[in-house]
Structure formats: structure tokens, C-alpha cells
Amino acid sequence: MKKKCVAMLLAGGQGSRLGVLTKSIAKPAVLFGGKYRLIDFSLSNCYHSNIGIVGVLTQYQPLELNSYISTGSAWSLDNVGGGVTILPPYQNRYGASWYRGTADAIYQNLYFLQSYDPEHVLIISGDHIYKMDYSEMLNNHIKNHADLTIGGLLVEPEEASRFGIMNTDGENRILEFEEKPEYPKGNLASMGIYIFRWSVLKRLLKEDGAKEESQHDFGKNVIPESLAQGLDVFAYPFMGYWRDVGTIQSYYDAQMELLLQTPPLNLFDKDFRIYSNHESLPPHFISNDATVTDSLISDGCLICGEVKHSILSSSVIVEKGAIVENSILLKNVKVGKNARVRHSILDEGVVILTDEEVGSADQSVQLIGKEEQDA
Amino acid sequence: MKKKCVAMLLAGGQGSRLGVLTKSIAKPAVLFGGKYRLIDFSLSNCYHSNIGIVGVLTQYQPLELNSYISTGSAWSLDNVGGGVTILPPYQNRYGASWYRGTADAIYQNLYFLQSYDPEHVLIISGDHIYKMDYSEMLNNHIKNHADLTIGGLLVEPEEASRFGIMNTDGENRILEFEEKPEYPKGNLASMGIYIFRWSVLKRLLKEDGAKEESQHDFGKNVIPESLAQGLDVFAYPFMGYWRDVGTIQSYYDAQMELLLQTPPLNLFDKDFRIYSNHESLPPHFISNDATVTDSLISDGCLICGEVKHSILSSSVIVEKGAIVENSILLKNVKVGKNARVRHSILDEGVVILTDEEVGSADQSVQLIGKEEQDA
Amino acid sequence: MRKVMGIIFQRWDHGLQTFTMNRGISTIPFGGRYRLIDFPLSNLVNANIHSIGVLGGAKYGSLIDHLGTGQEWSLHRKTQDLAILPALENYSVEPGLYFDLRELLPSKLFIENQSTIEMIIFQPSNQIDNLDFKPLMDEHFNGMNDVTIVTGNGRIDEAIGTPDENRRKWQGREILAVMVQRTLIMQALQRMNQGGSYDLLNLIRRNQEHLRIKTLTHKGYYREISDISGYYQANLDLLEASVRKELFRGPRTIYTKSKDNHPTQYFDGSFVNNAWIASGCQIAGIIQNSIVSRESMIGEGTVIKNSILMQRARIGKDVHLEHVILDKAVTIRDRTVLKGSKDEPVVISKGSVI
């Protein structure tokens, strides 16, 4: 059955700069804002964009991610004859191979795309925080008769060298694309969101797959090649909220913004909801001895101490006399009596003992994992 | 949460002796009896045995199999806090590796088992045709205080050298295990169904994983090692219907048995149903020009010719004047006008042209795939 | 994206009472594996309408069982795509009304809350067709219509007739669906407390001078199922290749709750001709010009002609059935003979043993 647009979501990344947070789970499965996982944003965007078929490419520590995504029903993406399909690396009669890069991951699953034979293919990743209706970008792509359209975001000029930078003409046609340039000429950065005409993508990937010297990466190989071939490549400037949470500091900052009186990312918004495959847990309980202020508290928490300007994921316990400030506590963290936690991120299941102190207001954010504790 | 028994289903096999049938799908995904896939039998057995947690290990061409299994809801196995989990090979921070053998596949997923910390682990494969209540075998295993119990079947003595043969004492304790012996001493064959005490399995797999010379296979390495260590290893003799459909001939024969007036495997039985993740299709239609006798016909078929002693999967078309005899037609096969199909297996999507003749009563069963046709 | 709501309502079941002792009209089995509601519901789903209310009525058990969470129709529980709307207590559908808006009163909030909805499509639950609502909706919106009425084309209308010639007609044609701007429905529901009219069609007729009303004609196949003979004929229509093709082989699927049955088994000596046969049957006899539903068993020497068998028929040996309709789970003993006529088929009610 022919489809207009099918999405491929790259969810294989390790995200090694997030340290212990990605020790046993892939980056798209990292918790955010108390109850979400990073991939919720891309999958919810697909739902709101009316994209009914999503292939999710996994490779690194996929167990938790796979069972989290399941059939996609949490994002209303479990349609008859479509929905979410998880695409791990696989073995066929010619052998077995891991995904060697973002482009190779799609290349190895061309047969999946072929089975839907879409007109266009949307390629996104599962580790950015944003709300975006991809169907507007698709309309733009179609209107321009583009072979490739790249989502772009204006970044601070001093940050531009961290991104792929697109230099465009007045009609958003991309004249030049530089991956992480030392001396950027502009500040329109690629968001890693691509819409390809399917026939073009198929050809480009086959060509790229045959090149031994290629790193099989969209930013480094396929995009520059498209421009070199003189294809019609356009940018689609995106004006909304967007955060890359690839480092501990950016992961911390993006979450703390949720505590503002009017957060730039409104997760209470009913019109563009971010869905998640949440656990079913009882309400949280705040005891007689507790104080909670300026915080996000999830289901199943038991708060008997003081919680200030912090985000608590589900089933966190804060015992009597304990103080938690400016911190992010992931699932099942336990803070013992009279302990003090400041300016820290505590990974799932971390236990802070009675009277223990972690973090301080002066240092940079401290990330504490279970392993560090055991060591 | 601690569980009594968790099942691990090995579904990574290629089944290369089934030729084109497993070109693009794994053996457990091969069609059987019109609408089933081989894995339906093991998964339905799990449901009837009240085993709520099943890890499915996939590796070879898993796409169709993964989406077929989905959440396990087709077998009522999608329980909160359990159900079916698909376990593909994966990458972690130490690297990536494919499953090197049946034992290695379980070894690489010990953390999955650890998360349930069961008392016992049932290991089964996804490519045999049988109905079995594993809970009876489990009770037996517990009653014997066994470290390992192996499902066993009496086979014809002349076939014994194709199997792992167990020589037992009067109480079913296994004294000796020989993998495919040239001169078998008995005829109690291993069905490849194992129940291990979890603590013992964990230790054996860790030891086996460390041995460089091991093929990491249960039959070749782990079972002999258990006996060598003097563990309590018992056989559980199974008396019911069981078929291995690893060759074209056995695949054909097992299905043709379904057409007997009283088939040895009754799939109309309501008390021990075999479930499948079936497609939703309209009824089949038998036209004025058709004759259908002694056959199984699936949903969505359109029969205008003659069908005798054959099994038709869904959406097969048999045009006017065509004759189909003693054959198995998989999904979406089309037999053109006045064509003749005898003693053949036609793979999914095969088209037989007008007036074409395939197969003959004298030859052995002929398997026809799309590729052979195109060539 | 979610601008249109669909509402499917129960109809007066007087002509079909043998079938509606324990079920609403919307869940009468049809065509071997479907229920009547599958057709209007699939019409909505195929037009990408993801906000659907189904009037449940008093005998709602089979409806709940059939619809489940709507999964089979790609309707999702999380985004609240499908709701079974309870009718007023002690309320029963009246004859002669196109759609009684009082039925919607307990669900006023359901309509009120979905403030982004612009237009509502009303369809009856007892109609067999495969309507393409997409172009109809385009015409409604592009024409800035207040009301768009979808009618059948005259010829079929005259051919089948209806028990009450005055109802469900517009400009002399039978009405298949009505599209109305949501604001008009909200107004009508508000005014009802003040004694306003409550039949949707009367309401439209009465206000036709103030409204922009257009009529569109569906050229394809349709049948209204309001009595036994209409039910019988609509089933037998499925033996026509053109009808099967339009309903089941076109681009728009008719979805239903599917059952995981074994393929149908034909034994030596069976002889089947011009028949539409669902899964899970075991057939040893002769079947001609008939519809056989799931899990039916037909014994040796038995002859079944021009008949409709609903699910789980158990037919013994040497039985002869002609022009017969069997409701679900009927058992017919060996050597029984039942013969009706084309115009008056014999009807055997659910669970009977004959």
C-alpha cells in the first residue's frame, strides 16, 4: 500500500556524554521532566503530524527502549497496517552486520521502506526536546518540489561550530552545508530532521553504501553529496522551542526551565500533548513533616522532608529531615533521614544514606549513579 | 518481582533446509496449516501453561517475526509487568556481539532473567509443532528436585541418530546424553525443551561463556557439562503429538495430516486452542464453476477452479479451469486459468500463469519460490 | 486535523425483532463475519475521522463486546477516539424519525467538550454501503454548507422500498447520511429544554429557508436493513461479484472484530457452489447460493440452498434447508427439512434447537 510519508526514527545512539545515565539504556530512553523519556517528544510529534508509520532504528542497549515503545499505542501510533515497527540490526542469508552510521541504518532497512513505497521519507532522531508539526515541513517540501528539506534552527553565532551549518539564499535553498565548521559563515543549524523524496533517498543510500571511504553518516556524507550532485535541497526554518540535551549541563538546564512560572515548554498544554508510556502508580503522599515548593513531583513519591526547586521522578522517597534542593531525582531514588542533596542529578535507584551530603551550590551539577556509589 | 518460571524462546534459527521459505523470514515465522506460523505452537503452549513472561530471542531476518509477535496479545501474553519481550542482539558500552549459539543467546540476556529472578527457567524453541502443557513438566522438575529436566520423546530407532539421545534409569534420571550418536543406545530423544533451576543455569552459562573452545550450544556443550558435573538431570517423557518440520518433506507431510478425517493434531479443539496473530480478511468465495473437496481454505480466497486435497493460505486465487491437487499454497498465490498444480508447495506471492503446469504426482514435493520464477 | 465528528445511531428495530431480543440493531451479524455497525463505522474511519460516538441503547452488551477499545478500527483509547454513548434511561427509539436528538442529551458534554469539531456526520447503524466521505466532506466545507444530505440514487431506492414511505427521504430519495455544522446541533440541544423539535430531519426542514442545504448522491451500492426480507436480500447480494468488489475489495476496508479461527475444512464428498464462507467451518455437505458464518458445521448428505447461516450453526446429517435464515448458535438435527420462500424466508432465532 502506497503511503505519502513514512518516518524513520534513529534511536540507536549511546549518548556517551550523559555518563552513567546511558550505561544500561539508550539515550532516547533517558528520563526527562519527571516522567517522560526523550523519545516521547519525537513520537508525540509523529502523532500530532498525522504520520501513521514509524520505523524505529535501535542498536545500543535496546531492551528498555523496545519494551517502552512496544506497539506505539502510548502515542496512539498502533494503527492497523502501520504503526511503529522496531528495526534492530539483523542477520540475513548473506550475513549479519551492525549499523555503521545513521545513513547505513536506513540503508539496511530500505526493504522496510520499500514495502510502503512512500512518496517521501522523514528522518528524525529520538533525543531532542521539541514540539513540531512535521506536516507543515512536509507541505513546504512538496511546495518547493524539493529532493531534500532539512529542518533548521537559528543558533547563537558562538555555538554555530557545534552544528551542521546551512548557508541559504532568499528562498531557503541551501547553497552550502558545512558539518561543524571551525569558522561558520552563518548560524542556521541543521536539526538533524530530513525529508527526502523517497526515490532520491533510495539512490543516494545505494551509492553511499557502495563507497568504502564513507562514514555512512547523513551530516558528513549524504547531505554534502546531495549538494554536490546539484539536487534541490531546501532548509525549513523552525521557530519554536528546541533543546539538545546531549550533555549533563544541558540536560539539567532544560529540565530546570520546566519550573519557571511560565516555562518555555508547556507540558500542561492540552492541544499539543506529549504522551508517554507511563507506569500506573498511586498518587504521591506529602506527610505532616514535609515542605514542597517550586517543584515537580511524580506518582508514587513519599515526601517526609523538604523539597525545593527540584524534579522528582516516580516512587522517590525523601525521609524526615532530609533536604533536596535544585536537584533532579530519577525513579526509585531514596534520600535518607537528615541527608542533604544539592545541585545534583541522582540516577535511577540511587540511595543517599542518613545524614549523607551530596552536591553543593558552588560546584557544577553533580551526576551520581549507582555504580559510583558501589565503587 | 520474583517469579516462579520464566520462558526463553529461541527464535533465531534460519532453517536453511526449508529453502526459499526462509529466504526473507526466520524459520519460526514460516506459515503452517493455512494460517498459523510455526511459533504459534510454542507461544500458545506458554499461554495454556500459565507462563506469563516470555523472552523471545531473535537474530535471523527478525522483522516479520517481531511485528508478528508484537506485544504477545494474540496469545493473551501481554500482561502488565510481564508478557512477551523480544530480545535481539544488542550493543552495550563494551561492544556489540551476535548470538554465537543457543547457550550464548541466553547468556547475553542473563540480565533480563535476573530482573525477574525466577526459580526456574524454561527454554524452548519456536519451530516445532506440538501442544504441551509445560506446567506439568515443571511440576515434575520440582518434584524431582532436579537441576535440569529435558523433555524427551520416543522416536523410531532408525531415526535416533538425528537427535540428542538420553539414556535414563528407571526413575527418568539421565545417565548419559549423546548428541546425534552414530550408534544410539536408546531412542528417547531430546525435544530441545529444558527446564533449569535458575541458579544452576546462571552458573553453567557463565562457565560456558568463558570457554573459548565451546560452541555455546545447549545440546553440544551445556547438557554434557551438566552431566559431567554430576548435577541432577532428569528426562520428562512426552507422549503427545510432536513434529519437527525442518525439511521440505516433513513440512509437507505434517500439514497433509491435517486433512485426515481425524487428524492426529486437532486444531478445532476448543480446550487447547492454538492462537495466531491473524489478519482480518473477508470470508472466502467459491464460485459457480468451482469444486472444493478434502481441503483447508483460508479467509480472502477466491476459488473458481478445482481444489483437491490441498491447503490454501489467505487470499489465494484459483482461476477458472485451474486444478490444484495435493498442494500447499501460501499467502497471495495466484493460479491462472487452466493451470495445473500438483504435489507442490508454492511460496507467498507465487503466480502460476494461464495453462502452466507445475509438479507431478510421481516426483517428490516441489517447492516453488518467487525468486526461482523470476530467474 | 480532528475537525469532524461522526455519530452512529440506533434505529427502530420493529421489522427485525426476531434478531434484536438480546442485541441492538447495530450488532446484527451480517455477511459471514460482520455486524451492521461495521459499515457506517468503517466509512468514518476510512475518511480519517477520529472522533466517533456510537449510541449504545439499552441492549448494549454485544456492542461493547464487538467494539472493544476500537483497536480493530485503528481507533485509540488514549486519544479518546471512540465513545459508546448511553441513551436516556427507559428510552426507546421511535419509528418515523430520522434521528431523535433526545438520544444525545446524556452525551451533551461529549459534543460540547470537543470544541475544535466543526461538523458532525450522522449515520444510521443499519445500512450496508462503502461510502467515501472524503469528497463529500470537501464539498460540504468548500460549499460553506450548513447541512449536506447524502442520498442514495433513486433506482435502488424504489426497488427496495421501506415499511414507512415517509421517513428517511429527501427530495424523494433515501438518506444515507447527514452532515451538519456542530454549532447548529449545539443550538438544537440547548433549545430542546425549551420544547424545541427533536427530530433532526424535521428540524432541518423547518429551518430550510435560513440554512444553506445541499444534497449529494451516492452512486454506488447500498441497502437499508429494516426488515427480514431486506436483510435476506442484502446478504445474498454478496454473491454478486460487483457488490463484493465494491464493499470488500476496493481501497476502503470494512473493519470488524476478527476471530482467530482455523481455516475452513472441506471433507471428502462436500460440494460447494456460489457461496461466501467464513473461517472455522467444517463442511461435509452441499452448499449453494448461501452465506455461511464462522464456526459452522455442516453434516454429510445435508443440502443448504439460498440460505444465511449466522455463527456457530450446527447442522446434522441429511438436513435440507432452503430459503432459511439461522441466527447464531442454532442446532438442526439430522434429517430436518426447512423450506421458506424468497420473499418469506424461514427465520430461526438464536440458540434454537430444531
Added chain:
Amino acid sequence: MRKVMGIIFQRWDHGLQTFTMNRGISTIPFGGRYRLIDFPLSNLVNANIHSIGVLGGAKYGSLIDHLGTGQEWSLHRKTQDLAILPALENYSVEPGLYFDLRELLPSKLFIENQSTIEMIIFQPSNQIDNLDFKPLMDEHFNGMNDVTIVTGNGRIDEAIGTPDENRRKWQGREILAVMVQRTLIMQALQRMNQGGSYDLLNLIRRNQEHLRIKTLTHKGYYREISDISGYYQANLDLLEASVRKELFRGPRTIYTKSKDNHPTQYFDGSFVNNAWIASGCQIAGIIQNSIVSRESMIGEGTVIKNSILMQRARIGKDVHLEHVILDKAVTIRDRTVLKGSKDEPVVISKGSVI
């Protein structure tokens, strides 16, 4: 494996009518995110009982919406684990009966068909407890009982009382559940056409000489919810650590339809104490000794004490609520003051704007 069936029935809702205008008693919200039926239903699921019938009654809309296909309770559609059983048309539950078997008549087939079932557990839908049926079932089967009656322990029974002292008692204690061999229920249903008795408890009393009847006592927490003050008190019980622990932190989960909400946000200046608070709330005010359900908003300067807020309360600024129960989606304007007493809390009905 599937030897036991559970049936959950509606109760007379006279004392709770402010809550049951548009819903049955079984779907009254409780404890921030639950509905009453979650407790008996989870009790059955936790005992591995996978054949459950729930009486739907006339106001079944919220029940269908809440139960869906039963997924959240690990009940499966394919193996037909959960059925919503329609009551007789125009039938309403009478007071003073333990369980009126007439309600089961339309579902006779549901019980008849499941011939492998040996025993049926009957539970009311308006009871808060976390019963472990496994040992109770063992005692029933091992003792070869015909009937096993599960009662509360006396002390709590005397403490709460019931509007009608004569009903739902056995040997002076309140009845939490009754287990009856299926054959006895089948017989009773057969005889009902011949004018037999129809109250399950009367039936048992009348035949007690011929039956093997045992009584077992549940030592843990329970509350029957039959009037406003009982409802109020049972909610506030959740502020006790021991009750929370027994109901929600033990080995047996209470399942419910869960909602995918944002975590609750506390703003600067909020002050919350001894409170049970569900997800999706935005809290700027002061809350003490209260239960706050999902998606409630509490404005600055507002004080809420000893109150129960159901879902989607919208409370403005500088409001003062004490001993108040708000049904779903109530809006309270700025500076409103509402005060009830412990024995007579103020109750505001669904959707009100005050």
C-alpha cells in the same frame, strides 16, 4: 486453570445519589485516581481469576470508558476474560438485598457457556479493601464447601454501621464476598422462572440445612461505601500510613485506568501537608489533610482543609474550603468560602461552577 468466575454487581445507590446522576455506583471516583470498582476487580485479578463479569446497569457509559478491554487489569479480550453484563431493561437495584439474581438473567448464557467453571465469587462494587482470595479459595475447595462467606471482623463493622442494619450481614458481621458452587447458581437461575427466590443471601439462608456453608473473616481494612459520610471517611483513611500500606504498597496491586499526566507542579508559596495528591495538578495554595485528584488547579492564597477533590477541580485564588467534597470538574471562583463539618461535608456536584 480457569475454574473460578468472579461477578461484581451494582448496589443500591440511594445514599450516594449526588454522585450517581450520570454514572453507576461502581465508577464513583475514589482516592485521587481510582474508581470504586477497581478494588473488587483487582481482588479477582490478583487471585488469578480470569473470567469476570461486571454488571453494567443502566448508566453504563463511564463503566465502559473505565474498563476498556481490561488491558490495565491484564485481562485479555482474545480469551474473553472480562464481560460487561447488561442488566434487564428498566430494572433498578432494590435496597435490602445482598445480590439480586434477576440481574444475571440476561447473562445466563455467559455463565452456562463456561462449563469448566466450578465456583463463582460474588462481590459488591462499592467496597474498599485489598482481599487475598487465594487462601480463601483454597479453604473453599479443600473444605468441599458449597458456600463460603467472607465477612469483615466485628470491630470495624460496628464502627461504621450501615443505613439498613439488616442487610449484608452474616452472623452479625458484614459480608465482603460470597463464594458459591456454580451448579447452585445454575439451579437458582433455572428455578427463577418458576417463581423461586432471587436474593442470593435469602436463598442461602433458606437452604442452609442442605448446604455446607463456612464463614471466613477478613482481618484487614475494609469500608463499605453506601453514603456520603462513609465515602468521605474512607477517602480520609488514605492519610493513614497503615491503610495506604495495606491497600497500595503490599504484594497485591490495585489496578486502574491510568492517565498519562504531567507530574504535579508545586509553585513558589505552595504549602502542602498530610495530603494525597495525584498527577497533573498545579498547586499554588495551601492544602492540609486532603485528597486531591488528577488535573486539579489550586490558586494562590487558597486554603483547602479536610476535603476531597475529584478530577479537574479548578479552584481560584483566596478560596477557603473545609470539609468539602467536589465531584469532577467543579470550578470554584476566587474568594469563595465553603465549610462543612466532619459529619456533614458539603458536596458539590459534577461540573458545577460556584
